[in-house]
Amino acid sequence: MKTIGKRQSSVGLDGNTDQQVNTLSGGQQQRVQIARALACRPPVVLADEPTGQLDHTTTTLVMNAIAKTRDLGTTMVIVTHDDYVASYCERIVRLEDGRVHSVKGDDGTSHGFGERMHDA
Template sequence: MAELINIQNMYKIYNPGEDEVRALDGVSLKIDEGEFVAIIGHSGSGKSTLMNMIGCLDVPTKGAYFLHGKDVAKMKDDDLAAVRNQEIGFIFQGFNLIANLDAVANVELPLIYRGLGRAPRRRIAKQSLKIVGLEKRAKHKPSEMSGGQQQRVAIARAIAAKPPVILADEPTGNLDSKTTEEIMEILTELHSAGRTVIIITHDDEIAERVNRVIRLKDGKIIEDYINGGKIDG
């Protein structure tokens, strides 16, 4: 598999000096295209900060981050926004749907930013909703759907533009066990279809469902292993 993500000696330091906090403390890792990865840790471990770096939502204090061979660690905000739109599909714990838009319109949003016309983006949005089993809910607004259905819309939105990376931040955190199982099955199917899926989680049961686990503590990687056999740590 080709290399997708290459993070080299990354630091994120808040309040530099005597009272500094190292949210990331010399993190290095590589993720190839087509991997199914969980980044796991307790609150304060650095996993959310690492997610922000991978998702180009923030830049490191120092270190390099190559995404598809481009060093995005030193990019300006406008360039980072373009990378996010082209390279990354986000799935958030809180769904982040627009309340006054129906499901298909929510899924269309990243396609609008890519400049697609109304007809092609509507077609793609409907296809994406079909993939997650919500084609019959296309005209429903978030308030008319369950939490699990809203998360399916969020997944459809994330995959609509076919980004190389699906980045899911605690995607089952607000869901019951049955719905969690359904969402994990969808993410597993996306991986099986060739997507790179990275899940940020605190849940060991979620981590057991992926191929590779990267465990953080105090801003450092303490374990990096394939389920069934350790790589490092």
């Protein structure tokens, strides 16, 4: 339970540890789900729009928690339309018209990342 509390705190849910999930807002529920997934320290996390219902400040908290988990060895696969969320990723693969385009590689090169993300 201590680990879940730490993870909830890392996504900005300090005072909500005793509340039933169904009493929380959609964004709070989303953060509880993220905290639960990160607390388990799985080898891989699949996250589909993990910050879709969150404001910018809370998105930053969540992405920092995700990045910290990634730095501890968890592989994170994130689907997003948000350039800010994508900026946290080491490797970015962009889908366009049913085709996969590697946009930013884990070698640090960007391959036109900025232009492609903003042209879409």
